[in-house]
Amino acid sequence: METSSILWASTSVITFVVMVTATLYLYTYLLRKNRRFAWGSLGRDVVVLHISPRGRFAPNMSPFAIKLETFLRLAKIPYKVDFEEPFGPKGKTPWITLNGEELTDSQLVMQELARRYELTDNLTVEQQAVARALTVMVDEHLIWGLRVWRYDVDRGQGFSECMNNVPFYYKWLVPMQCWRMRNALWHQGMGRHTFREVKGFVKQDLAAIAGYLGDKPFLFGDEPCQTDCAVFAHLANILYNYQRSPFYAMVTNDFPKLSEYASRVRAKLWPNWYLLLDPAQPQRRLST
Ligand SMILES: N[C@@H](CCC(=O)N[C@@H](CS)C(=O)NCC(=O)O)C(=O)O
Numbered sequence: 001m002e003t004s005s006i007l008w009a010s011t012s013v014i015t016f017v018v019m020v021t022a023t024l025y026l027y028t029y030l031l032r033k034n035r036r037f038a039w040g041s042l043g044r045d046v047v048v049l050h051i052s053p054r055g056r057f058a059p060n061m062s063p064f065a066i067k068l069e070t071f072l073r074l075a076k077i078p079y080k081v082d083f084e085e086p087f088g089p090k091g092k093t094p095w096i097t098l099n100g101e102e103l104t105d106s107q108l109v110m111q112e113l114a115r116r117y118e119l120t121d122n123l124t125v126e127q128q129a130v131a132r133a134l135t136v137m138v139d140e141h142l143i144w145g146l147r148v149w150r151y152d153v154d155r156g157q158g159f160s161e162c163m164n165n166v167p168f169y170y171k172w173l174v175p176m177q178c179w180r181m182r183n184a185l186w187h188q189g190m191g192r193h194t195f196r197e198v199k200g201f202v203k204q205d206l207a208a209i210a211g212y213l214g215d216k217p218f219l220f221g222d223e224p225c226q227t228d229c230a231v232f233a234h235l236a237n238i239l240y241n242y243q244r245s246p247f248y249a250m251v252t253n254d255f256p257k258l259s260e261y262a263s264r265v266r267a268k269l270w271p272n273w274y275l276l277l278d279p280a281q282p283q284r285r286l287s288t
Contacts, residue, residue, distance in 0.1 A: 035085060039097050047072060047079040047113070048097040052086040054278040055162045058240035059270070063143065064106040065094040067233035071110050073269045074224060075119050107139065110226055121225035130212060131227040134219070137205055138234040144190035145202040146238065149245045151181035153195055162241050164278040202247055203254070209235075210255045217264060224265055232265040263287050 039048045049072065051065040060066050072079045079096075088095025088104040095104040103109045113119070123131060150158060156174040160166045185191025190198060209231055218224040219231060238247045239262055251258050266273055267286035274281040 032085075035082075036097070036100070039080075039082065040100055042080050043078075044099060045078070046098075047077055048082050049079050049094060050082045050085050050088060050096065051094045053083045053163070053165075054276055055241065056164050056277060056279075057162055057243070058236055059273065059276040061159070061162045061237075061241055062093055063233040063237040064092075064139070066236055067139075067230050068094045068096070068106040068109060070229040070232055070265070070269055071106075071113070071226060074226070074229060075113065075117060077113060077117065106230075107135065110229070114226065119226075121220065121227075123220055123225070127220055131220070131225070134209065134212065134227055135230045137208065138230050142202060142205045142234055144185065144188055145198045145205070146234075146242060146245070146247060147181055148185060148190055148193075148195065148198045149242070149247065151178045152185065152191065154245070158242065158244055161244075199246060199250070203250055206251060206255050206258060210258050213257060213261055215257075218261075224268065228265055232262055232269075235259075235262040236266065 042048060049065075049069060051060055051069070052062060055061045058066065059069065069079075069081075082097075086093040089102055090104045092104065094106060094109075095102065096109050097103075098113075103112055121131070150156065156178045159174060159177075160170055163170075182191060190201075193201075213219055216222075218228050220227070224232075235251065235258055238245070238251050239259060242248050263286065270276075271286065272283065273286065274283045
């Protein structure tokens with residue numbers, strides 16, 4: 001091959017690659033801009049909650065998404081749901097847009113909304129300490145125990161089961177996600193324990209919640225508060241998204257009061273739970 005032909009061929013390839021990249025970039029840019037414009041037109045002070053699509057057994061497969069949506073319902077903050085861009089600026093779901101501002105992380109969003117809407121739970125200093133400890137326990141400890149089952153023991157199988165329309169490329173994506181999560185589990189530390197030890201940790205966390213809940217209807221009395229959003233979300237995740245896991249049996253057999261508690265929060269704040277599933281199910285009477 002002559003040098004001029006090689007030069008011509010490589011210039012064509014490079015031009016093609018640059019043009020495809022530029023087109024893709026421009027397309028993504030315009031798509032994002034259009035979406036933001038559409039979200040902005042939903043109305044002032046309307047929270048746009050960005051989450052992954054609804055699940056088969058619970059309105060979301062992410063406990064953090066359930067937590068934040070439960071909070072929006074509890075606080076009666078008007079919101080609309082977006083499923084097109086579930087991952088936010090930090091690469092995690094859920095996140096929100098409020099009056100053009102992008103806020104991320106369920107806990108930070110709740111704190112910020114509580115500040116802006118002047119929402120307080122009226123807890124004593126001692127209760128605030130317990131609230132903090134319970135929230136961190138479920139968000140940062142319990143969740144990792146569940147992830148060991150989902151991504152290591154069950155190898156992501158339950159993940160696809162929770163979705164109605166599983167996209168065809170999921171059969172390649174799920175092993176990749178499992179590999180990524182096993183890596184994360186190893187670095188976080190939970191992944192270094194035997195599954196028997198992990199079950200022990202989860203049981204201790206559940207026992208702590210049950211112990212504090214006692215015979216109260218909600219964690220801090222007769223009405224749910226922000227901590228109930230987090231605790232309910234993780235219990236709902238076990239009870240509806242992890243039914244094949246040993247954690248489901250653990251909650252229902254060893255801590256029936258936690259099942260009753262989750263049903264109570266669900267009946268109070270998610271009266272349309274069944275209609276939100278994918279596929280939507282006929283609404284049933286929710287027990288309190
Ligand atoms: N601290 C975050 C945690 C959110 C989170 O871990 N979300 C998971 C889904 S349950 C996620 O986005 N995972 C994607 C990833 O890690 O790449 C919050 O409270 O919002």
